[in-house]
Amino acid sequence: MTWHVMLEVVRDGPVPLGAQIADQLRHQVERGLLTPRTRLPSSRQLAEDLRVSRSVVVEAYEKLTGEGLLESVRGSGTRVAAHADTRIRKPVVLVDRAIPPVRFNLLPGTPNPVTFPHREWTASYQRAVESARWQGLGYPPLLGVDQLRSELVSYLGRVRGVLGSPEDTMVTGGFAHALGLVCGALRELGIDRLAVEDPSHDRQRQFIEENGVRTVAVPVGPDGLEVEPLYASGVRAVLVTPSHQFPLGVPMSPRRREELVRWARDTGGWIIEDDYDGGLWLEQRGRHLALQPTGPDRVIYAGTASKLLAPGLRLGWMVLPPELTGLMERVRVRRDLGCDGLMQLAFADFLRSGLLDGHLRKMRSRYRAQHGALTRAVERFLPAATLIGPVAGLHVFAALPEGADEEALVARALGLSVLVKGGRVFHDRPHTARPGLVLGYTALGRSGVEEAIRRIGQAYDQQPGGASWAS
Structure with a gap:
């Protein structure tokens, strides 16, 4: 060499x-x-x-x-030399501090890398390379390669109930990429405010603001996003997670879905559906399909492979109302030249071969067992907490008693080598929100989940300075 x-x-x-x-x-x-x-x-x-x-x-x-x-x-x-690294490194930020090394990581939203289907993905990628023509090796179409868009429409239709066509499907580099494009399209439409769920992902709100669109917090109730405050706000676009609300986990009820679509049609508004963990419903019954088929003319449906496979693939997709497809292409052409063609062809093969279906079947079984271990551990070691929402996705919300010192609990758990995120940070007004913990349980095995919760329970039971955690 x-x-x-x-x-x-x-x-x-x-x-x-x-x-x-x-x-x-x-x-x-x-x-x-x-x-x-x-x-x-x-x-x-x-x-x-x-x-x-x-x-x-x-x-x-x-x-x-x-x-x-x-x-x-x-x-x-x-x-x-291995030690000759003189660069100044910026820490990865978690809220306002660097992510420390810990034994038990309960941050939400990350699948266990051990579960990635290496052999199957490698086979799909190899087939993509061997069969690649100009679409795989040249600049890909802005909407995405034809094979993947066709496979996505077929897959999303049978698994999530999504109504669409390849001509109105766009492949993106993950959900953040899609959201940035949507923000650009909203500005082109003269829309400078976007309603978001309260609570919702704090970093997502920041991302939207940095893309030139102001966020308006709208409360989430037991049935999902409250529609009356949405009317009162005067906004013309809203971002929702209807199948598994983040971070509370509650699904949007059928009645609330109809009300939300009615709001969009009454106001000429747009609904951006973030189906971030669609396909990972773990209960045997009561599976919630996407919101999009309730109003395909007003809903921008967005999904991602980050939770289904791995975030490092940087693969996402949008199914667009036909009215917006041309606009979205015009916005995109000013930003990038499309996504990795070979990666798209590999994912198309992965879908066409049924490999994603088989992988998710295994993951649902695995995650169901881990969720069960988490539930039993909370009942045993943290009985004051109440788990909210159905058995779904990669996290669960644990509500704590009113008055519990969430920040102190998170800090004390970190001292016991457990990294967990409090629930208040996801609220627009954190100091008024009920305390809680967002527990990601998929990156650890069942024994690891149990031990992490045991340590959180230990932290909760401790009384620093003679004061109880809950006043």
């Missing part, structure tokens, strides 16, 4: 050639251009590339090895 780095030397300058090579390599390591464990060319190869003596390169390599920036590994040549 021939490795290459970007170096230049000045032969008639005052600085010796070896020092020039060492200085440039040192600069690239310090800037992070050469990352830890990066292989460097052999001294013979680099000497040939720069047309200098091999001894000059050996001298530079030895100097940097002595400084601890490079290391020589038998059988692997010279590489940047």
Whole structure:
């Protein structure tokens, strides 16, 4: 294998050639251009590339090895030292602090990477590569490759009840990408405010605002989003999670769905349906289909593979009212040139082969067992909490007694190596909301879920400073 780095030397300058090579390599390591464990060319190869003596390169390599920036590994040549990472890194932010390393991660929304169907996905991707023509290797259509749009319409119709056509289906790079496009389309329509559920995902609200659209919080009741405040707000667009409300988990009732669609038709408004974990209904009966078929002319349906397979795939989709398809294409052409064609062809094969159906069948069985373990653990170790909503998705909301110190409980659980998110952060006015915990239970095994809840129960039972958790 021939490795290459970007170096230049000045032969008639005052600085010796070896020092020039060492200085440039040192600069690239310090800037992070050469990352830890990066292989460097052999001294013979680099000497040939720069047309200098091999001894000059050996001298530079030895100097940097002595400084601890490079290391020589038998059988692997010279590489940047594993510890030579001088870049300043920004932490990944969780609310207002970095995500700490913990033993038990109960953050919601992430499937267990162990469950990813590696063999089946690899087979689909290989078939996609082998059969790829121009659609897979060239710039893909803005709406997405034909094969995937056709498969999505078929799959969403039989599994989620969605009504649509390939011509009005758009493939995106996940839901955030889709939401950004929707915000752009709303602005084109003269709509600068978007109603959101209260509670809802805090980062989603921030994302919408950063895309130039103001958010208006509308309360969620036992039947889903309250429609009367929606009328009163005067907004002309609303974002909802009707099948499994995030974070409370309550499904929108059939009556409330009809009222919401009636609002859209009365006001000329638009409904954006985020079906973020559609297909992961875990109860044997009472499965809720998508809202979209209740009003396909007013609902923008959006889904994603992030919860079904893995967020790293960056695959999402929208089924659009025909009236909006052209507008959405015009908005998109100013932003990007479409999504990875080979990834789309692989996912089309995954759908066509029934592999996604088989994978989700296994996941529902696995998650059902984990949810059962969570329920039993809460009953045993955290009996003051009340679990809300049906058995569905990748999380459950645990309501705490009024007056419980949610923030202190979350902090004390972290001290016991359990990372869990409180429920108040998802509310528009956190200080007025009932305390609770949003428990993601799919990233751990059943024994891990039980131990995590036991530790949260231990944190809840502790009385710091002689004061009880609930006043």
